Amino acid sequence: MMLMKRGERPMAQTVGDKHKHNLLKYGWTGVIIAAFVILIAAFFYFDRRNEISVIIQAWGAMGVVFAILLMTALCMTPIPSEGLVVMFLKIYGIYEGIFLAWLGSTLSALVIFFIVRFYGKTLMQKLITPERFNTVDHWVKGKGSIGLLVARLLPIPAFAVNYIAGAMPSMKLWTYLWTAALSMIPYYVGTALVFLGVARETWIWLVLGAVALIVFWSTGYLLNKRRVQ
Numbered sequence: 761m762m763l764m765k766r767g768e769r770p771m772a773q774t775v776g777d778k779h780k781h782n783l784l785k786y787g788w789t790g791v792i793i794a795a796f797v798i799l800i801a802a803f804f805y806f807d808r809r810n811e812i813s814v815i816i817q818a819w820g821a822m823g824v825v826f827a828i829l830l831m832t833a834l835c836m837t838p839i840p841s842e843g844l845v846v847m848f849l850k851i852y853g854i855y856e857g858i859f860l861a862w863l864g865s866t867l868s869a870l871v872i873f874f875i876v877r878f879y880g881k882t883l884m885q886k887l888i889t890p891e892r893f894n895t896v897d898h899w900v901k902g903k904g905s906i907g908l909l910v911a912r913l914l915p916i917p918a919f920a921v922n923y924i925a926g927a928m929p930s931m932k933l934w935t936y937l938w939t940a941a942l943s944m945i946p947y948y949v950g951t952a953l954v955f956l957g958v959a960r961e962t963w964i965w966l967v968l969g970a971v972a973l974i975v976f977w978s979t980g981y982l983l984n985k986r987r988v989q
Contacts, residue, residue: 800843813851824860827852831864836872836919841865845948849955858948862941869922869940873933876926888923892916896924905935912943 807813816823827848834841841861848857895914899907908931912921922940925931 797843800847803847807850816851824852827860828864828867831861832868832871835865835868838917838919842951845951846955849952854952854956858952862944862948865918865944866937866941868919870937872919872922873926873936876923888920892920893924896921897928900925900928900931905939908935909939909943912939918944 803812819826831841831844831848834844845857845861848861851857852860895916896908896911899911899914901907903910908925911925912918914921918940922936925936925939
């Protein structure tokens with residue numbers, strides 16, 4: 761029989777504790793996401809006649825800055841930002857809404873870069889699974905800046921790719937930033953077209969937006985499948 765050292769915990773207990781920790785972490789994440797979805801739904805319900813949108817528009821530059829900072833903060837977390845993007849489209853219109861969402865997501869990538877460089881692997885181990893890290897690492901090491909751009913198109917949350925890429929010692933800030941800024945454009949454009957189709961009840965925009973998003977997701981899926989093979 762294998763003897764245990766004093767103070768050493770049984771393996772089964774360690775695995776069980778890890779499992780409980782994961783359940784607690786993902787449970788809280790689910791609660792936060794659900795609460796965010798409810799808030800977004802409440803906004804659209806009470807803003808049926810654009811009363812809230814008009815009030816926010818009246819805030820002027822302060823409202824714009826707040827919107828950008830809110831998107832920046834949200835894109836640094838696992839919480840999906842699509843609901844906030846649609847809110848921007850409704851409040852500020854298609855062009856300004858896309859720009860504010862894109863600017864906020866790009867700023868979040870920049871902030872993540874410096875946070876990861878400061879905290880290093882400690883933060884990485886808490887937020888990113890080894891599978892996601894290996895996937896991004898494979899593309900970046902194999903193809904350089906183009907590989908990073910491809911990795912940003914994979915079915916991996918953008919915040920996760922930002923943390924992984926930022927933690928790579930060889931990653932240059934400019935490469936990291938332009939790939940982050942460029943990769944979000946087709947997704948936001950597709951989202952805006954879908955919103956435009958629904959808001960104006962115009963099928964052509966809805967179809968074009970749906971096709972754009974399907975192409976975006978399919979490209980990521982096929983690239984990821986190719987990597988696995």
